[in-house]
Amino acid sequence: MAVRSETKQATECRQCCTFCDKTIQPRGCIEANCPFLYTYEDESTGRSYMGCLQKVFDAEIDVEIFQHAERTRAGYGGVKAKREPMPMCPFSVERSYEGTGAAFDCVNPRFFDVSEVDPGGYRAFDLRDGAAVPGHGS
Ligand code: SF4
Numbered sequence: 239m240a241v242r243s244e245t246k247q248a249t250e251c252r253q254c255c256t257f258c259d260k261t262i263q264p265r266g267c268i269e270a271n272c273p274f275l276y277t278y279e280d281e282s283t284g285r286s287y288m289g290c291l292q293k294v295f296d297a298e299i300d301v302e303i304f305q306h307a308e309r310t311r312a313g314y315g316g317v318k319a320k321r322e323p324m325p326m327c328p329f330s331v332e333r334s335y336e337g338t339g340a341a342f343d344c345v346n347p348r349f350f351d352v353s354e355v356d357p358g359g360y361r362a363f364d365l366r367d368g369a370a371v372p373g374h375g376s
Pocket residue numbers: 262266267270272273274275276289290291292293294295324326327328
């Protein structure tokens with residue numbers, strides 16, 4: 239049956255019907271004062287962007303849009319991880335589908351860890367549990 243296919247990437251798991259993806263919370267990169275978080279100003283537009291030198295996420299985020307979103311209740315949220323997060327990276331796991339029964343039982347719980355890189359590393363928030371992001375709303 240196709241559903242139980244192998245994990246294709248470290249950033250996504252398709253081993254059950256839930257379909258999980260790792261996302262990075264840029265706010266956490268700022269809070270961690272990560273040295274790999276860069277910003278630059280596009281002289282042609284005057285707009286500022288930020289991104290990850292390690293390309294854990296490869297989106298370049300408009301700083302003004304980010305700051306505006308962060309002032310809302312929902313916040314900016316996450317961006318899809320492009321490669322395996324490093325131990326200090328604030329990642330979450332987003333689930334595409336909810337369901338009950340064996341088809342939705344997690345068979346890859348280590349997907350929520352950075353454990354293959356560093357057993358002491360970050361453990362993802364499971365957004366299904368409604369876990370609060372530290373510092374959010376403070
Ligand atoms: S994703 Fe990780 S490496 Fe990249 S800026 Fe954020 S904390 Fe730093």
